[in-house]
Amino acid sequence: MDQDMVNMFAIAAGTLAIPLLLFMASFMLWPSSLIKVYYWGKPGLRPSILMLHDFSAHKDTWLPMVKYLPKHLHLLCVDMPGHEGTTRTSMDDYSIQGQVKRIRQFVEAIRLNRKPFHLVGTSMGGTVAGVYAACHPSDLYSLTLICPTGLKNQNESKFDSQMHDVAHSQYTLNIPLIPSTPEEMEEMLKLCSHVRFRVPQQILQGLVDVRIPHNDFYHEVFMEIISENSKYALHEHMQQITTPLQVIWGKQDQVVDVSGVAVIAEALPHCRVDLLENCGHSVVMERPRQTAKLILDFIISQQSTESSSTKKKS
DSSP states (O other): OOHHHHHHHHHHHHHHHHHHHHHHHHHHHOHHHHHHHHHHHSTTOOOOEEEEOOTTOOGGGGHHHHTTSOTTSOEEEEOOTTSTTSOOOTTOOOSHHHHHHHHHHHHHHTTGGGSOEEEEEETHHHHHHHHHHHHOGGGEEEEEEESOSSSOOSSOOHHHHHHHHHHHTTTOSOOTTSOOSHHHHHHHHHHHOSSOOOOOHHHHHHHHHHHGGGHHHHHHHHHHHTSTTTTTHHHHHGGGOOSOEEEEEETTOSSSOTTHHHHHHHHOTTOEEEEETTOOSOHHHHSHHHHHHHHHHHHHHHHHHHHHHHHHHO
């Protein structure tokens, strides 16, 4: 056999050996990575993910996190009722139950629930997601709540204290989450985020200018969600949640105190809790990569558990 033929076999053997060695190294050192490849690469096993945003926000607030999710996932980010691109009428119900009803109408209209999906909600969207899970458990594969409102928390937050002053003034003081000046916008950003973003004055003015036309609507929604029927909606529905649950919370949350984690964990002890260090209320903006990873890991763990249960039964 001449030297050229020997070289050709050597190159071929080396080419085949590299992926084999990588596979063996992954198997020995990072077995979890192979599990992830198996579940995310297998067609038909990936649940769709529906995301519900916070009060006075819009669907684009999920974009910092979405870019860290696998491109082949079926993701849906919707504007909450009355927010951004959705219509507003005098007949609309913006209570938590009213918003749950509207989200269910959307889900049924696009037939998203023909297969169980994963639901994610943050803050007000977390309350809506939690009540949705309690009312429509068969629609869901799993559930992630990020700093949800609607709980009887053990400790008050900075925002709670500020709202006492607003309530005592008969709401003549501005609600901290509904700014109408650049200074109030800066204070709201500081309240919602532990990470300090340096925002130029011109940008603050621009953010206020965009919001001011909607402030009357935001005030209407806010008064609805702090009303007696909605204020503790998640707390009142927790015991009805049977969907596998993940709770993500920033330890330095000044809007909804992190003590809410203990409230949920006591009612639903099998839930997964992920606490983020040096993170405030705006988890998706402050920790987008970490949040995306935590959600993926949770869904994968549910698929792994489901697969193991199926094998045991068979």
